[in-house]
Every structure is written in structure tokens, then in C-alpha cells.
Amino acid sequence: MSTIPPGTPKPLTADQRIVVGVADLAVSKEPGKAIVTYALGSCIGVTIFDPITKVGGMLHFMLPEGKTSPEKAAANPAMFADAGVPLLFQKAYKLGAERSRLIVCAAGGAEILAEDGHFRIGARNRTMLRKLFWQNNVLLSADDTGGSHSRTMTLSLANGAISIRSQGKETVLWAPAA
Amino acid sequence: MGTGGLTDMNKLLGGLERLPALPATAARAISLLSQGNSSAAEIERIFRADEGLAAATLRRANSASYANGSKRSFGLKESIARLGNRVLMRLALEQQASNTMRDGGKSYGLERGALWRSSLGGAAVAEKLAQESGQADPDLCFSAALLRDIGKLAVDTLSHGERAVSWNSGADRPFVDVERDRFGADHAQIGAFLAEKWSMPQEIVLAVRHHHQPPESPTSWICDIVHCADCIARWAGLGIGDDGMCHPLSPRARDAVGIHRERVEALAAYALEFVNTIERDLQQGAHQHQQQRKSA
Numbered sequence: 301m302s303t304i305p306p307g308t309p310k311p312l313t314a315d316q317r318i319v320v321g322v323a324d325l326a327v328s329k330e331p332g333k334a335i336v337t338y339a340l341g342s343c344i345g346v347t348i349f350d351p352i353t354k355v356g357g358m359l360h361f362m363l364p365e366g367k368t369s370p371e372k373a374a375a376n377p378a379m380f381a382d383a384g385v386p387l388l389f390q391k392a393y394k395l396g397a398e399r400s401r402l403i404v405c406a407a408g409g410a411e412i413l414a415e416d417g418h419f420r421i422g423a424r425n426r427t428m429l430r431k432l433f434w435q436n437n438v439l440l441s442a443d444d445t446g447g448s449h450s451r452t453m454t455l456s457l458a459n460g461a462i463s464i465r466s467q468g469k470e471t472v473l474w475a476p477a478a
Numbered sequence: 479m480g481t482g483g484l485t486d487m488n489k490l491l492g493g494l495e496r497l498p499a500l501p502a503t504a505a506r507a508i509s510l511l512s513q514g515n516s517s518a519a520e521i522e523r524i525f526r527a528d529e530g531l532a533a534a535t536l537r538r539a540n541s542a543s544y545a546n547g548s549k550r551s552f553g554l555k556e557s558i559a560r561l562g563n564r565v566l567m568r569l570a571l572e573q574q575a576s577n578t579m580r581d582g583g584k585s586y587g588l589e590r591g592a593l594w595r596s597s598l599g600g601a602a603v604a605e606k607l608a609q610e611s612g613q614a615d616p617d618l619c620f621s622a623a624l625l626r627d628i629g630k631l632a633v634d635t636l637s638h639g640e641r642a643v644s645w646n647s648g649a650d651r652p653f654v655d656v657e658r659d660r661f662g663a664d665h666a667q668i669g670a671f672l673a674e675k676w677s678m679p680q681e682i683v684l685a686v687r688h689h690h691q692p693p694e695s696p697t698s699w700i701c702d703i704v705h706c707a708d709c710i711a712r713w714a715g716l717g718i719g720d721d722g723m724c725h726p727l728s729p730r731a732r733d734a735v736g737i738h739r740e741r742v743e744a745l746a747a748y749a750l751e752f753v754n755t756i757e758r759d760l761q762q763g764a765h766q767h768q769q770q771r772k773s774a
Contacts, residue, residue, distance in 0.1 A: 322715035323750055338589055339718035362715050362750065368743040372751060379747060412709060413650060414726040419739050421713045421746075422723075448650055450587075450722040467720075468643035 312336075312454075320345075320360045323379035327357035327391040328457055335455045340408030342422035344429060344445065345453040346385060347405045348392055349460035351476065355397035356457045359388040363421070364428035381428040404438055405462045405474050407453045409445035422446065442474040487671045490663055491632060498582075498631035500676055503528050504574035509677045511563045511570070521566065522555050530763075531573045535561065538569060567679075568617040571624055572601075583630050585637040586719030596717025597624050598756060599749035604707035606745060607735055614699040622685035623704045625678070627717065629669030629686070636661055642720035653721035654690050666690050692731045702731040710737075714746040716753065 312334050318326050320337040328335065335358040337345045342362075349356040359378055366373025366380040377383035393399070409426040412419070426445050433440060444451065444464050452465040453473075462473040491497060499505065507524050510516040525531050532554055538544060539557030552560060561569075576594050583593035604623035608616040637645075637660075645660040646653075654664035661668075670687030678686075684693075685704040692701040709727045711717060737745075 339587070339592070339715070341715055341718040341723050342713050343715040360715070362713075362746060363743050368740050369747040372747045376751075379750070410723045412712065412727050413652060413724045416729055418729070418732065419713075419727075419742055421739075421743070448723040450718045450720065467646075467648065468641065 325359040325378045329355045344408040347455045350397040353396040355395045357392045406443040413448040507570040564617045599716040600707045600711035602752035622682040626689040629665030653724040714749040
């Protein structure tokens with residue numbers, strides 16, 4: 301992860317932002333836009349991007365498994381990693397993304413400060429995501445997870461670059477090779 | 479500085495042009511309801527003047543849990559008499575505090591509406607935890623959790639637009655400590671001061687004051703419940719600002735309330751769903767209102 305150099309493009313206007321809320325997902329192939337999710341705590345933001353078709357997507361899931369609230373998982377799969385991640389991929393495929401080309405990133409999964417290991421919701425979210433990816437032979441290109449701080453994650457649909465804003469600093473999590 | 483340090487708090491907040499305040503209807507209703515000897519006719523007059531509040535009161539009084547199988551429906555006057563002060567106070571806050579809180583939390587980097595959503599989500603969880611424990615009044619817990627972050631409204635003004643992220647040295651430590659270093663008081667202490675000014679019952683003032691650090695001795699159910707609800711709302715992704723997850727959970731309160739991982743996950747999902755449902759209803763209500771105005 302490197303600090304964003306001077307001369308970085310101006311902040312996005314409201315029209316250019318596709319905002320993903322908690323337990324929400326979005327896919328798009330409008331290169332002038334960016335997909336943003338604000339304030340990830342223990343939740344995790346997952347992004348996928350196909351650099352050829354420029355199809356990108358983002359999921360902001362809250363909990364690892366839908367089995368704790370089956371009706372809610374049926375009504376809103378994006379709330380859970382095990383239901384939301386497959387849905388994110390399927391929606392991106394429908395827009396023309398190809399699995400072998402996908403760049404996959406993740407951010408969030410923070411823990412309540414000084415938590416004594418009783419709940420570890422952030423860690424369980426991280427573990428479930430890794431398990432899903434491992435089972436499906438998906439490799440994470442980059443991730444920024446853990447700690448106790450919030451993160452805002454932005455996916456540029458122009459080139460797939462991912463930036464993370466946390467503790468007042470913006471950093472690039474992933475960017476295409478120059 | 480505790481809530482007892484009123485002189486200090488007056489000094490801290492005295493320089494503010496205006497203290498955060500509830501809308502007039504809610505302020506008047508709370509003031510009457512907390513007096514105990516309030517006039518039913520006066521409360522009815524206030525509730526009748528607010529369409530949303532009157533409708534919510536009727537809905538609650540005629541709900542299965544209050545109507546006791548009665549086939550007839552209750553009017554507003556009867557509804558007010560049946561519900562009691564704690565429920566009426568909760569309804570007044572639920573219906574009206576959004577106007578005060580919607581823009582709050584800017585200094586913490588919260589988007590518009592995020593503080594209110596987090597307040598509502600925590601309130602819904604606190605109500606559930608109170609019902610499950612049977613140790614505290616669910617409506618009182620709802621109100622206390624709904625108001626737990628009102629101190630952030632005053633912090634927004636005190637910080638003069640400076641973001642919370644710049645108050646910290648970057649070290650991982652409880653965010654209330656960061657606030658105390660920066661302002662001489664944290665948002666929970668400031669919130670309790672405001673709750674007192676707003677004539678809230680003492681239990682609510684205390685729960686606001688201790689929502690990040692529930693008292694160890696003597697312990698208090700409402701404080702423990704509101705504290706746990708605050709953490710669960712955070713796990714639901716609600717109200718996450720520059721303070722992130724830097725509010726530790728008290729293991730003693732956790733064990734007292736008896737929450738375990740699966741329950742916490744189900745409650746986090748419930749909190750988000752509760753908030754989304756209320757927002758959807760509000761949008762639909764606003765839409766219907768617009769349609770009615772057009773056709774009128």
C-alpha cells in the first residue's frame with residue numbers, strides 16, 4: 301500500500317458515486333463512475349473488477365453466515381458473506397465480467413478495541429471470506445483488514461484502482477501497473 | 479468531569495451560541511411526562527397537534543400487546559391513558575428526535591442521517607435486550623439508547639469543524655479518552671448534561687452518561703443494556719465514524735446481560751433491518767403525503 305501521490309484526481313461528485321450501504325452490493329460498467337462504501341467497521345467490503353470489460357462490483361457484508369438469521373439471509377443476501385459473495389460474482393458475470401480476469405480486494409473486518417476474543421465478529425468475517433475464496437479457488441489481490449479503525453473503500457471503474465481512507469489518510473490498496 | 483461537574487460542563491458548553499435542542503413538540507411532551515403529575519388533557523393536546531405522533535400512539539395502544547384482545551379501537555385520549563408516561567416519552571422521541579439528530583456527527587465524519595440510524599438501531603437492540611432480560615423497562619431502554627450519542631451534537635459545535643480523526647495521536651485507545659484530552663469531557667458526559675437539560679428521567683441521564691463505560695458498582699441494568707446495545711449497533715455497521723471501533727465492551731456488562739455470539743449476530747441483523755424498515759416507512763409516508771397534497 302502506498303500513499304497517494306500529489307496530483308491525484310479531484311474528489312468525485314455525487315453523480316459519479318455509486319454508494320453501497322451496509323448489507324448492500326452494486327455492480328456497474330460505467331467507467332466514469334466509482335463505487336464507494338463508507339465507514340467499514342467489523343463489516344467487510346469486497347470488490348471485484350475485470351480490467352478488460354471494465355465491469356466492477358462491491359459488496360458490504362455485515363456478518364459471516366446467514367444461518368444465524370435465515371429469513372434475513374433470504375431477504376437480503378448481501379448482509380452475509382456466505383450468501384453475498386456468490387451473488388456479487390454472479391451479478392458481475394451477467395454484466396460481462398470473466399472470472400479468470402477478476403481482481404479481488406477486501407477491506408474492513410475491524411475489531412472492537414480490546415475485545416477479549418469473546419465475539420471476534422471482524423475476525424470471523426475475515427475467516428469466512430478467506431474460506432469462501434479458498435474453496436472457490438479465488439485469490440485476493442490485496443486486502444487491508446483488522447485493527448479497530450474505520451475504513452472508507454472506493455473502487456474506480458475507470459481502471460479498477462482501490463483506495464482506502466482511514467484515520468484521515470488516503471492510501472491506494474490496489475492499482476494497475478503503470 | 480462527571481455529570482455532577484455541572485460548573486465545569488456549563489463552562490465548557492457555555493460558550494456555545496445554542497445548545498442542541500429537541501423539536502418544540504417533543505421538548506414540551508418530555509417536560510410534561512417527566513413531571514409525573516402531568517395533565518392528560520395537555521399531553522393529548524400536544525400529541526394531537528402532531529400527526530405522526532398521534533398515529534404512532536394510536537397504533538401502539540391498539541397493538542396486540544396493549545389492546546388485550548379488545549375488539550373496539552381506542553381513540554387518542556384513551557390511548558394516552560393506557561400507554562403510560564414511559565411509552566409516551568419513547569413515542570415522542572422516536573417520532574421527533576430525528577429532526578435534531580439527522581445532521582449530527584459531522585465532526586466524527588458521519589454522513590447525514592448516520593447518527594440517527596445508529597441511534598435507532600441501538601435503541602431497537604436495547605429494547606430487545608430489556609425484554610429478554612426482564613430486568614429493565616424496554617421503553618425506557620429504547621429511549622436511553624436512542625439518546626446515547628446526543629453529546630456528539632454538542633461536540634460538532636465545540637470542534638468548530640475539526641474532524642475527530644485529528645484529535646487522536648493515532649494510538650489505539652478508548653475514544654472517550656481522546657475526547658476528554660481534547661475537550662475536557664467526552665460525548666457521553668456532555669450527552670448526559672444535555673439529557674438533564676432536556677428534563678429526561680434520571681435513569682436515562684445515567685445510561686447516556688455511562689453508555690461506553692457502565693458503572694461497576696453499583697451496577698445498573700439499563701446502563702449495561704444500553705452499553706451492550708451500543709456495541710451491537712457498531713457490529714451492525716451503524717454509526718461508524720472516525721472513532722471506529724475504539725469503544726471497548728465491558729466483559730462484566732456482557733456477562734450480566736448474557737449476550738453470546740449467535741445472539742449478538744442475530745441482534746445486529748435485527749438492528750439494521752429495524753432501521754431500514756423505519757426509513758422505508760418514512761419515505762413511503764412522505765410519498766403518500768405528497769400524493770395527498772397533489773390530489774387535494
